[in-house]
Amino acid sequence: MIPSKAVKFLAFLIIALAIALVMAFIPFSARHNAVMVQKDRFLMGTIVRIKAPVGPSEDPKHVKKAIDKALDEIARIEGVFSVYKPDSEISKINRLRKAETLKISDEAFELIEKSIEFNKKSHGAFDITVRPLVDLWRSAGQTGQLPSKDAVSAALARVGSGYIILDKSAKTLSFAKDGMSLDMGAIGKGYASDRAVKVLRESGITNAIVNPGGDVYCLGQRAPGKLWNVGIQHPRQKGKLLFELELKDKAIDTAGDYEKFFILDGKRYSHIIDPRTGYPIGDGTVSASVIANDATTADALATALCVLGAEGSKIIDTKTGEAAVIIVKKDDGQVSVVTTGIMGRYNVKKKIEL
Numbered sequence: 001m002i003p004s005k006a007v008k009f010l011a012f013l014i015i016a017l018a019i020a021l022v023m024a025f026i027p028f029s030a031r032h033n034a035v036m037v038q039k040d041r042f043l044m045g046t047i048v049r050i051k052a053p054v055g056p057s058e059d060p061k062h063v064k065k066a067i068d069k070a071l072d073e074i075a076r077i078e079g080v081f082s083v084y085k086p087d088s089e090i091s092k093i094n095r096l097r098k099a100e101t102l103k104i105s106d107e108a109f110e111l112i113e114k115s116i117e118f119n120k121k122s123h124g125a126f127d128i129t130v131r132p133l134v135d136l137w138r139s140a141g142q143t144g145q146l147p148s149k150d151a152v153s154a155a156l157a158r159v160g161s162g163y164i165i166l167d168k169s170a171k172t173l174s175f176a177k178d179g180m181s182l183d184m185g186a187i188g189k190g191y192a193s194d195r196a197v198k199v200l201r202e203s204g205i206t207n208a209i210v211n212p213g214g215d216v217y218c219l220g221q222r223a224p225g226k227l228w229n230v231g232i233q234h235p236r237q238k239g240k241l242l243f244e245l246e247l248k249d250k251a252i253d254t255a256g257d258y259e260k261f262f263i264l265d266g267k268r269y270s271h272i273i274d275p276r277t278g279y280p281i282g283d284g285t286v287s288a289s290v291i292a293n294d295a296t297t298a299d300a301l302a303t304a305l306c307v308l309g310a311e312g313s314k315i316i317d318t319k320t321g322e323a324a325v326i327i328v329k330k331d332d333g334q335v336s337v338v339t340t341g342i343m344g345r346y347n348v349k350k351k352i353e354l
């Protein structure tokens with residue numbers, strides 16, 4: 001029997017109503033979870049990844065274009081601050097001899113000025129003039145020969161943010177000593193992340209995650225009502241998470257002795273140097289993760305906290321949303337975790353006990 005038009009219409013109405021009801025009970029976020037645009041580019045010696053959800057009223061092509069622009073901005077920043085590019089502004093600065101003056105861009109001036117502020121805030125633990133020591137310890141890693149005490153002292157004598165002379169009105173820089181050089185390695189990726197976020201925002205993108213090799217900025221949310229999930233890795237168990245948390249309009253960065261290091265005579269030497277002693281961070285800290293309102297701050301403070309260890313908690317401004325997880329070595333060779341401003345916030349979940 002062929003159903004009448006009225007029955008057909010009624011069936012259609014019931015099905016449509018059922019679909020509408022089901023859709024109403026599936027959260028909007030779940031329906032839009034899958035649509036993500038992601039682009040990777042090799043920049044600043046690492047894979048830079050930017051990911052953004054495409055909203056129902058957004059054009060994926062526009063989102064892709066915005067991500068490309070943000071990646072171009074990171075490439076531009078690499079051109080300004082890389083010590084590996086002979087034409088970068090930093091390389092020009094690093095060729096200066098004592099008392100020679102160079103006019104620098106507003107951008108370089110501001111980031112160097114900010115770096116000097118972080119040096120003060122961290123009581124000397126973060127220092128962009130650390131490069132003579134970085135070079136010394138890098139060649140130790142390559143040759144397998146530790147530097148002599150004299151060599152460390154000689155390099156240390158050329159380190160100190162107090163020897164950078166800035167003229168704010170003329171926008172010039174000079175060094176008070178010969179043989180000084182700057183290394184933006186502990187702040188540059190964070191800065192690049194912030195600049196990429198600025199470019200995304202200017203293109204109308206309000207939700208994205210920017211990740212230039214760990215200096216993550218979580219812009220907005222991954223789906224309506226769902227924040228970005230980030231993990232803090234266990235420093236000694238690869239692939240395992242210590243904490244999982246949710247962030248919105250916040251940055252997170254981790255610095256530690258487990259990513260770049262060399263082992264000599266059974267001892268681990270980190271790529272992070274204590275600019276106050278001239279030696280790589282020793283037996284105190286394994287890693288430090290910092291959450292901050294911008295990635296420049298998270299980057300600089302994560303490095304500073306690696307140098308300062310548990311004491312570093314004191315420079316974390318929890319009132320502004322800053323938080324830290326510092327993993328320290330105990331005398332028995334085990335590790336313990338010191339947290340500041342993180343528990344009870346950011347929907348933090350502890351994944352494994354230390």
Ligand code: AMP
Binds near residue numbers: 130184255256299303
């Ligand atoms: P990050 O991975 O952000 O901790 O940056 C580490 C890089 O910053 C190193 O590879 C060095 O180039 C440089 N660096 C090492 N120690 C320091 C320090 N105490 N302050 C500032 N920069 C540092």
Ligand code: MG
Binds near residue numbers: 186
């Ligand atoms: Mg850093």
